[in-house]
Amino acid sequence: MKNIYHRFIKVPFEPGVDLMSIPIEDEKSNKHIKFDDLELNSDFVNWFKNFDIEFRWCDVFYTPPNGGTIGIHTDTTEMSDIVKINWTWGAPGSKIIWWEVKDLNHIIQSKKTDYNDSVFICEEQYCRKIYEQEITRPSLINAGRFHSVYNPSAEKRWTLSLPAIDIKARRRIVWHEACERLRDYIIEPERDLGAE
Numbered sequence: 041m042k043n044i045y046h047r048f049i050k051v052p053f054e055p056g057v058d059l060m061s062i063p064i065e066d067e068k069s070n071k072h073i074k075f076d077d078l079e080l081n082s083d084f085v086n087w088f089k090n091f092d093i094e095f096r097w098c099d100v101f102y103t104p105p106n107g108g109t110i111g112i113h114t115d116t117t118e119m120s121d122i123v124k125i126n127w128t129w130g131a132p133g134s135k136i137i138w139w140e141v142k143d144l145n146h147i148i149q150s151k152k153t154d155y156n157d158s159v160f161i162c163e164e165q166y167c168r169k170i171y172e173q174e175i176t177r178p179s180l181i182n183a184g185r186f187h188s189v190y191n192p193s194a195e196k197r198w199t200l201s202l203p204a205i206d207i208k209a210r211r212r213i214v215w216h217e218a219c220e221r222l223r224d225y226i227i228e229p230e231r232d233l234g235a236e
Contacts, residue, residue, distance in 0.1 A: 044121060044215050045138045045187075046173045047180045050225045051125075056081025059100055059129060059198035067196065070110055071102035088125075088204075091221040093213060095202045099124075103189050103197040105131065110189040112139050112167055114160040115203075117149055120184030121215035123204045128175040131197035135174045139167040139186040162186060175199070180222070182215050 057079055064071055075098050088094065103110055116122060128134070139162070141147055146166035150159055167186065173179075181187075181201070191197040204213040219226065 041170075043171060045171045045182045045185065046136070046175075047219065047226045048177045049125070049180055049222055050227050051084070051087065051178045053081055053084040053087055055084050055127060055200055055202075057098075057200060059200060060196075062100065062102075062198075064102055064196075068104050068108075070104065070108065071100075073100040073102070074098065075100065089207065092207045093218075093221065094205050094207045096205055097203065099201040099203070101189070101197075101199040101201060103131070103134065103191045103199075105191060105194050105196055108189075108191040108197065112162050112164060112186050112188045113150075114186055115183040117158045117160055118184075119160075120212075121182055122184040122212040123215055123218040124181045124183045125202045125204055126175055126179045126181045127200045129198045130195040131191045131193040132195070133174060133193050134189065134191040134197045135172045136181065137172040137188050137190060138170045138182070139164075139188065140170050141167050141186060160186070164188075177227075180215075180218050180226075184214075 062073065080095065080098065085095065101110065115124070141162050143166050146162055148161050150161045189197070204218055205211070206213050206217075
């Protein structure tokens with residue numbers, strides 16, 4: 041099985057946002073925050089435009105320390121291979137985990153509480169772990185497949201998550217397109233996941 045879930049990428053500019061300064065009222069609960077892409081570093085934004093990639097909005101995810109999780113979900117209400125470009129700060133040893141649903145009858149359509157974005161969710165007992173990765177550098181993330189987050193560390197986990205949009209077609213970019221466009225900047229080769 042091919043790894044269609046994660047790649048580290050080399051990006052010559054920082055996004056220019058200070059997530060650690062965002063106030064959190066309840067530090068023991070997950071938080072999903074959206075903010076305008078105009079807050080991003082313009083050099084960073086323009087670099088991605090060289091590959092016909094833009095960001096119309098940005099997602100920020102906070103995962104609390106000491107076993108905090110974001111449950112198994114997709115970022116859409118259809119199975120897809122849409123790509124986000126992610127940075128994570130803090131929480132060494134935390135990871136994103138991708139899953140395969142063993143019984144499709146257990147998939148539930150839900151809504152993200154903060155912004156009412158429809159997503160699919162599924163309980164872990166109905167899933168099989170496929171792949172996991174600690175995000176230590178800028179990364180391509182397949183957000184259209186079922187995934188979750190786990191933070192076992194004693195630190196808060198902050199993630200900047202940028203939905204990759206095709207500038208000309210005005211649609212979400214999918215996995216194979218992102219890998220092709222950014223092929224010269226991928227710094228982790230594809231890994232065969234075996235027959236798990």
